[in-house]
Amino acid sequence: QVQLVESGGGLVQPGGSLRLSCAASGSIFSIYGMGWYRQAPGKQRELVAVINDDGITNYANSVKGRFTISRDNAKNTVELSMNSLKPGDTAVYYCKADLVPHAGDRSDCWGQGTQVAVSS
Numbered sequence: 001q002v003q004l005v006e007s008g009g010g011l012v013q014p015g016g017s018l019r020l021s022c023a024a025s026g027s028i029f030s031i032y033g034m035g036w037y038r039q040a041p042g043k044q045r046e047l048v049a050v051i052n053d054d055g056i057t058n059y060a061n062s063v064k065g066r067f068t069i070s071r072d073n074a075k076n077t078v079e080l081s082m083n084s085l086k087p088g089d090t091a092v093y094y095c096k097a098d099l100v101p102h103a104g105d106r107s108d109c110w111g112q113g114t115q116v117a118v119s120s
Contacts, residue, residue, distance in 0.1 A: 002026035002109050006095045009114030016118070017083045022095030022111055024076040027102040034071050034078040034098070038091035038116075048093070049080060062088070085118045092116075 008020040024031065035050030049059045049069035057069055066085075071078040078095060095111035 002028055002101050004095045004109055004111035006111045006114040009116050011117045012085055013120050014118055016085050020080040022078045024097050029100040029102050032098040035096050036080045037094045040091040087118050090118050
């Protein structure tokens with residue numbers, strides 16, 4: 001069984017910074033893309049940032065220039081560094097990995113989510 005565990009969420013003032021981390025564990029054969037998604041109350045879950053196994057990144061327009069995604073393939077971790085946070089960034093942030101487990105098929109694996117609240 002593969003698990004993703006997020007950490008680093010919390011309450012921060014507008015203009016502040018926060019760093020989210022996600023660690024994948026279990027019997028993992030390989031990981032292709034990793035990314036962060038978020039869901040605010042009453043809204044659809046949306047892509048925030050993704051990074052593929054070659055290190056190529058894509059960002060939502062709303063966070064471009066403020067957020068940075070990175071990964072450590074040796075540790076099976078992905079981070080999201082968030083700067084200049086706005087109240088509109090408030091959401092539950094979910095880590096996702098496109099991976100292949102040992103004795104399994106390629107699929108998406110999701111973390112449980114971590115709350116980010118931006119408020120004064």
